[in-house]
Amino acid sequence: MVAGDVPLERLHRLVEQAHQECYIANSLRCEVSVQPTFVRMPAYAFGDSGLAAERLALLAQVFDTPSRALITKGAPRVPPLALDLGCGPGHSTRMLAETSQARRTVGIDASVAHVEAARGVAPELEFVVHDLTRTPFPLENADVAYARWVLAHLPDPVGRARSWLTQLAPGGVLLLEETERIETTEPVLIRYLALAHDVVAARGASLEAGPLLAVFDPSPVGEVVRNDVREWPVALPTAAALFALNLRVWGSDPAMPLAADDVASLQAVLDGLAASDDRRVVTWHIRQMIMRSAM
Ligand SMILES: C[S@@+](CC[C@H](N)C(=O)[O-])C[C@H]1O[C@@H](n2cnc3c(N)ncnc32)[C@H](O)[C@@H]1O
Incomplete structure (x- = not known):
């Protein structure tokens, strides 16, 4: 493999x-x-199929409030250029454009399929296909760059964040959101999370990139302005629905340690939880960082 x-x-x-x-x-x-x-193995485990886009649409709804709060807190008012790094099918790009009121907003993603979908979701915005592990970006230096759940899929997230800071205009801000941990007492969800961790780790990345970023010192290319962990409770059936969509995408990944029958059983249990009226919550601990470029 x-x-x-x-x-x-x-x-x-x-x-x-x-x-x-x-x-x-x-x-x-x-x-x-x-x-x-x-x-x-494809470098990005969570795919760019219609199902992957459906999951990102649900994700965008669920985490809209804490993400908008971070952008409001960290982005300059009406910046000339805002970038959404790892934009997927464009939901986070539209949120960034609405919240920052940027004069120009561009979403960047390595997936041609996601970029095409994004052009449908937000035709008023711009989208570019580019691999974010490579700099320079094919755009002028931005005033704000936002990346949600992208570093979780890239090896060396700290090195990536450092290189992204160099793509900003002087004093430009980099806003990051990554998972610190996901807290649940439900054994099936705990099992799913361990598998997701393994599938991503097989690519040399860490699904919980938050703790790696927590100790990041970006000097001399930038400074950390804020470094917080935001707790966000999600209804257990909604969390199970997100996980069920994910498992459909990477259940047959080469790095999946479970046999196909076991994946199917897990899928069935997740689908059952998603359709249930279980009143428990799953708490996402989201590391939210605001950094300023010194370049
Ligand atoms: C979990 S999704 C997050 C999408 C979006 N930021 C959001 O919050 O809805 C991760 C995105 O990063 C993209 N991605 C992964 N590796 C990438 C790379 N090396 N360069 C550019 N995009 C990448 C994937 O295609 C996917 O769209």
């Missing part, structure tokens, strides 16, 4: 080297032939 953009030739070379140095292979007297099968 291969994560990342490794050329096939290099993979074959590494397998050959491992084989040449393998103690067991070297102790055999017979001819050994190695025929590897490489399974490539």
Whole structure:
């Protein structure tokens, strides 16, 4: 199983080297032939299908209030250019545009499908396909950049945030929202969360990027203005609906440790909880950070 953009030739070379140095292979007297099968994992586990977009629409509704509060607190008034980094199908971009009142708002995402969907969701805004692990961005330096639940999917979130700060105009702000932890007593949801963690970790990323960012010192490229954890209670059936949509997207991911039957059982239980009138809540602890560029 291969994560990342490794050329096939290099993979074959590494397998050959491992084989040449393998103690067991070297102790055999017979001819050994190695025929590897490489399974490539898409870099972003949560996909860009219609289902993935549906989940992001629900996510946008559920977390609208705390996200707007962060943008209101952190963004300058009527900035000339606002960027939504990892915009998905455009719900967070529209929220950023409405809340900041930016003169120009541009959503950036690596997924062509999400960017096309975003152009349908918010035709008045601009969208660009670009891999956010690469700088410079194909735009002029922004006055505000906002990223919600994107660093959770990228290896080295602190390094990424640092490089994003360099893409801002002097004094520009970077607003980040990432999960610190998700608190629930429901065993099925706890099980789901452990699987989600594993699927993302197989890409070298951390679904709970909040604790990694908590200790981030961006000097000399910037400074932290605010670093808070906001608690946001979500009705358990709504949380289960989000998780059920997710599992449909990555239930057959190469990094999924469960057998297909077990995934189907978990799916059925999540669907049941989503349709229930369970009165419990699941509490998201969301790290919200405001940083200012020093460049
Ligand atoms: C969990 S979604 C969040 C979408 C949006 N920010 C929101 O809050 O609704 C993560 C988004 O990051 C995008 N993404 C992941 N890796 C990326 C990369 N390397 N460059 C650009 N976008 C990326 C995905 O395509 C997806 O749209």
